[in-house]
Structure formats: structure tokens, C-alpha cells
Amino acid sequence: MGKSRLKRENAELLVIGKIYDQELERLLLQISRIGVPNSINTVQINLVRGMCAHLGNANVKILSTGISGLYPHNCTKAFIAGRNLRLDSQVRGRFIGYINLPIFKEISATLGIIIHALKWLYNTRKNADTRIVLTYNLYTPILLAIRLLKVFSPKLSTLLVFGDLAGEYIATSGRKGLFLHLEKYDYDFQLRLANKFDAYGLCTKWMTEAIDCTNKPYCIVEVIVDSSIDKNMKAPISSSEFRKVIMYAGTLKKEYNIDLLLEALSLLKQQDYELWIYGSGEAEIEREIRKLATQDERIKFFGYVSKDEILEAQAKADVFVNPRTNSGVFTKYSFPSKTAEVILSERPLVCFKL
Missing domain, CATH: 3.40.50.2000 (Glycogen Phosphorylase B;)
Structure with missing residues (x-):
């Protein structure tokens, strides 16, 4: 899926991640006790804009979900409403709402992604030679939803780009007891889902120790930044x-x-x-x-x-x-x-x- 191929083919790209615009950031900061992931959001926006430069804004759609911490410890709201996203005058998408409680958050976010992604599949069924779903980093509802999308559309190309790894490969979260065991299980599940993608953008060559890239295209993308710099x-x-x-x-x-x-x-x-x-x-x-x-x-x-x-x-x-x-x-x-x-x-x- 290099530059020449994307240019030559009529391609449609769906980006699914934890992405927010300035208005959503303002709303989330009013209810969050731990803030929002600024650095991850910046990387994703840079990635989206890079893809738009290849495909054109009209061919790139965004779905976002799961940004806030859980109610009541890390957020003051038990339900996060959905809304439209607007990264700039051309790039737009949808933030999918969810029930902000343990387990219910993951279930509602997964279902929301699947529903909106199926709509995208239906709307692009006649217009595109190639349809690609891209996500950044490991988040279970998104990975699971993309895996299920492949069942509905086996020809769909899936691309995973990420800047760090879960489980034993990154810094520990500080959780203990049952929560630590659940977190480790979730990380293992994420890696199993990650291994089902068609192609990868990896931060370092050592990530191939956890992700099976055998007979799959991948490239090393150490960092994604805006070359114009603020x-x-x-x-x-x-x-x-x-x-x-x-x-x-x-x-x-x-x-x-x-x-x-x-x-x-x-x-x-x-x-x-x-x-x-x-x-x-x-x-x-x-x-x-x-x-x-x-x-x-x-x-x-x-x-x-x-x-x-x-x-x-x-x-x-x-x-x-x-x-x-x-x-x-x-x-x-x-x-x-x-x-x-x-x-x-x-x-x-x-x-x-x-």
C-alpha cells in the first residue's frame, strides 16, 4: 500500500482511533479528572493529515471513541455523548458515544464502531477499488471491531500503526491484584487481534518480536510529526x-x-x-x-x-x-x-x- 498504489487506485480510507478536535477536547476536559491523551492525539492527527495528502480529504473518514477515563474515579459522566468531529475545514468524522462504566464502555464502544464502520462499507461499496481501515495503537474495542469487519468484508485491507507495545513490552501500569491480571489478559488479547492485521507500521524493528509480520508488509515508522512544526x-x-x-x-x-x-x-x-x-x-x-x-x-x-x-x-x-x-x-x-x-x-x- 505504498504511495504510488494509493495514487493509482481509487482508495477509501477509514481511520479509527482515539481522536478529538479542539471542541471535543474542551468538553472532555470539563468532565475528566485525568485529562486527555494529547501526545497520542497529535500523532493520530499527523497521521490522518499525511494520509489526506495522498488520498485527498474526501476519501478519508474518521471514527473515534473511548477517550475518557472511567466513571466515577476518572470522569464525572457515566455516559459520553457522540458528536461530529472537525479536524479542519475538510477533514471530518464522528466521535462515537459510549456508556462510561467498566465492561459497558468496551461493549458499547465496540458496537458503535461496528455500526458506523458498516455504514462506511455500504456507502463505499461502489466507489472504491481499495478500501482500507487504519488504526493507531492497541485498544481492544477498536481491534475487535476491525477484526469483525473483516468477516463482513474479507477483501477489506487492515493496517495497524503503533508507537508502543502492551504487556511485558512497556512500562507497567501500577495496577495490582485482580485488575493487574485482567489488564495482562487484555494485553494478550490485543496482541492476538493485532496479529490478524494485513500490514503494519512499527515504531522499531524489535516490535516484530511481538507482532508476527511473516509474509506481511510492514515498515518502520519511528515517529510521526508535523514537519512544519507549530x-x-x-x-x-x-x-x-x-x-x-x-x-x-x-x-x-x-x-x-x-x-x-x-x-x-x-x-x-x-x-x-x-x-x-x-x-x-x-x-x-x-x-x-x-x-x-x-x-x-x-x-x-x-x-x-x-x-x-x-x-x-x-x-x-x-x-x-x-x-x-x-x-x-x-x-x-x-x-x-x-x-x-x-x-x-x-x-x-x-x-x-x-
Whole structure:
């Protein structure tokens, strides 16, 4: 499914993922206690726009679901309503609503995807020589729905693109007991479904250890970024003349060595530095950051904020930092897209060789 083939054939593409536009982001942030997955959404939007450049906007449709955390711990709503999506003036799609309770979320999301995808199959039955369904990363309702779609339409081409792996291949989630066992079972089920796809876009060559690409086309896509880069990323540095700003934005997990970053700042005796931390994650890590912020005024913890607020902060930062080391096994199966964005923006970055 290379560029020449897509150009030559009359192809229709359905992208299914956890994708949201600015209006949906605003609505979800009002009800979410853990924010929304900014980095994953950015990658998916970049992927969609890249496909649109090949196929044309009219040939690309989007379905989205399952973005929020579960009610009541991570979200204030037990039902998430569906709505139309509009990434820009041309690229549009549908966000599928779901019952936001354990088990019911997965069932309702799966059924919603199947119903809307079957409509797409029916509407494109006479117009396309090739029909492709693409998804990014591993989410059980989407993987299961796509597998069932192949039953209805065996000639349908399925493409899986993902930037990290589940189960033993990535950082642990922090769950324990029964929930940990259920999560491991779900990961195994995801990998079995993933192995049923027709083609793959893999983040690293080591992903073939988990995904059987034998006799299947695949390519290595280490990172998906917008080559034009947001203007804010290349804006003149505008931080205070009395303070140098070090910025970290991302998930707060023990495996990502946030404690190492905080320790490094404690060893820095100069007082003309500030460490800005943006993001959410493990409760224990967040509590530790807040505690240290009360003891060291150089630490500024902003928690989860919108993408626009992140861009504003990036324009004021003097240097970006990513404390993830290259010693964990999960580093072989993922690559932080934020690192690539910073490198492309020609801004200073401190990180390990990943």
C-alpha cells in the first residue's frame, strides 16, 4: 500500500482511533479528572493529515471513541455523548458515544464502531477499488471491531500503526491484584487481534518480536510529526531574564525517571533556574512533585493542561528535558514523539540516547 498504489487506485480510507478536535477536547476536559491523551492525539492527527495528502480529504473518514477515563474515579459522566468531529475545514468524522462504566464502555464502544464502520462499507461499496481501515495503537474495542469487519468484508485491507507495545513490552501500569491480571489478559488479547492485521507500521524493528509480520508488509515508522512544526515551538525564547526555564511535558510515571529529574535539580545550586513540569500520571509521583514544590520554589508543577497551554509554555522555555533512560526494556518498543518535535524545532534538548 505504498504511495504510488494509493495514487493509482481509487482508495477509501477509514481511520479509527482515539481522536478529538479542539471542541471535543474542551468538553472532555470539563468532565475528566485525568485529562486527555494529547501526545497520542497529535500523532493520530499527523497521521490522518499525511494520509489526506495522498488520498485527498474526501476519501478519508474518521471514527473515534473511548477517550475518557472511567466513571466515577476518572470522569464525572457515566455516559459520553457522540458528536461530529472537525479536524479542519475538510477533514471530518464522528466521535462515537459510549456508556462510561467498566465492561459497558468496551461493549458499547465496540458496537458503535461496528455500526458506523458498516455504514462506511455500504456507502463505499461502489466507489472504491481499495478500501482500507487504519488504526493507531492497541485498544481492544477498536481491534475487535476491525477484526469483525473483516468477516463482513474479507477483501477489506487492515493496517495497524503503533508507537508502543502492551504487556511485558512497556512500562507497567501500577495496577495490582485482580485488575493487574485482567489488564495482562487484555494485553494478550490485543496482541492476538493485532496479529490478524494485513500490514503494519512499527515504531522499531524489535516490535516484530511481538507482532508476527511473516509474509506481511510492514515498515518502520519511528515517529510521526508535523514537519512544519507549530510556530510556538520555533518562537523566540521569551522567558524571564532572571530565570532560565527547564521544561518537562508528558506522562508522570516512575519508569520515566521523574524522580531523577527532581534529584538533578536539587543538585543544581544556582537559583536562577526553574523546572516547569506539565502532565499527569501516577498519584504517588504527583504527590512527590507537589511536596517538593513547596520546599523548592524553583519547581513549578502545572499538572495536566490543554495543548494550547503547552504550546504557550514551550515558547517560554529555554531548554527541554526528557529523563527517560535507555535501560528499560520498554525503550526498545517506543519512541517519545515530543523528543522528535523538539529536535525538529531546533530548540535545546537534554535527554539520554534512546
